[in-house]
Amino acid sequence: MPELPEVETIRRQLDAVLPGARIVAAGAHPSAKFATATTAKGAAIDAVRRRGKYLLVDLDDGRELIVHLGMTGAFSIATGSEHGGPGPYTRAWWELDDGRTVVFDDTRRFGRIAVVDAGDYRSLPTLHDLGPEPFDPVFTPKVLWEALRSTRRRLKTQLLSQRPVAGVGNIYADEAFWSAQVHPARRTLTLPQAERLHAGIVEALRQGLDGGGTTLRDYRGVDGSRGENQFRLACYGRRGLPCHRCEAPLEAAVWDGRTTTFCHRCQGPTPRR
Numbered sequence: 055m056p057e058l059p060e061v062e063t064i065r066r067q068l069d070a071v072l073p074g075a076r077i078v079a080a081g082a083h084p085s086a087k088f089a090t091a092t093t094a095k096g097a098a099i100d101a102v103r104r105r106g107k108y109l110l111v112d113l114d115d116g117r118e119l120i121v122h123l124g125m126t127g128a129f130s131i132a133t134g135s136e137h138g139g140p141g142p143y144t145r146a147w148w149e150l151d152d153g154r155t156v157v158f159d160d161t162r163r164f165g166r167i168a169v170v171d172a173g174d175y176r177s178l179p180t181l182h183d184l185g186p187e188p189f190d191p192v193f194t195p196k197v198l199w200e201a202l203r204s205t206r207r208r209l210k211t212q213l214l215s216q217r218p219v220a221g222v223g224n225i226y227a228d229e230a231f232w233s234a235q236v237h238p239a240r241r242t243l244t245l246p247q248a249e250r251l252h253a254g255i256v257e258a259l260r261q262g263l264d265g266g267g268t269t270l271r272d273y274r275g276v277d278g279s280r281g282e283n284q285f286r287l288a289c290y291g292r293r294g295l296p297c298h299r300c301e302a303p304l305e306a307a308v309w310d311g312r313t314t315t316f317c318h319r320c321q322g323p324t325p326r327r
């Protein structure tokens with residue numbers, strides 16, 4: 055699933071080419087998850103922003119077009135009729151006044167599109183309750199510590215809720231816990247552990263962003279290019295391979311429905327519950 059580095063990479067690519075264009079026609083899959091995409095017709099695009107894993111497209115009529123990529127959502131831009139355009143997995147498309155068509159494909163259909171009044175996220179609870187951006191100065195180790203110790207959930211499960219910090223999913227969470235030497239199935243943590251985890255989160259996301267995102271299977275940039283970060287992962291997906299720090303084989307287990315890879319030696323013993 056695309057996480058902050060992948061969504062931010064796509065945001066930069068869209069924001070470089072879309073502002074100023076006006077949407078003159080639009081179509082969408084009839085599912086309620088996508089259908090409102092057509093209501094953006096008539097508006098011009100001012101900017102493409104991001105919050106967590108959400109793309110926020112500012113329209114010039116006081117509304118926002120919001121896109122969550124789900125697991126397999128991808129954007130492409132078709133020019134004229136030579137190539138591209140709506141296909142069998144297209145869930146929404148927007149034709150622009152300069153002849154280009156912005157296409158949103160999503161084979162698995164876990165994505166979501168909504169058009170809302172600017173800043174009104176009540177129909178999107180995860181976005182509405184999103185924690186701070188990881189690169190924002192308000193996201194401090196203390197803030198992370200408070201957000202994680204205020205629940206009895208497993209630390210990783212709480213991190214993935216998007217409330218302690220926005221934009222971290224399974225890949226970057228495993229990387230961050232490994233880097234911090236904190237066991238992801240713990241339910242408590244000390245302030246020094248929170249300080250290391252904070253550094254691990256910021257570092258993992260920054261490395262992902264520098265690599266243009268992580269392409270395990272589906273993720274592509276707007277131009278179809280793959281990310282490079284999959285070659286730099288230290289923990290995620292490396293079950294059975296030696297830990298880069300202590301050489302013990304990494305282990306994997308499922309907690310709260312999510313597969314987690316970790317080092318039993320340098321991240322500490324697995325909690326009993």
Ligand SMILES: [Zn+2]
Binds near residue numbers: 297300301
């Ligand atoms: Zn280790």
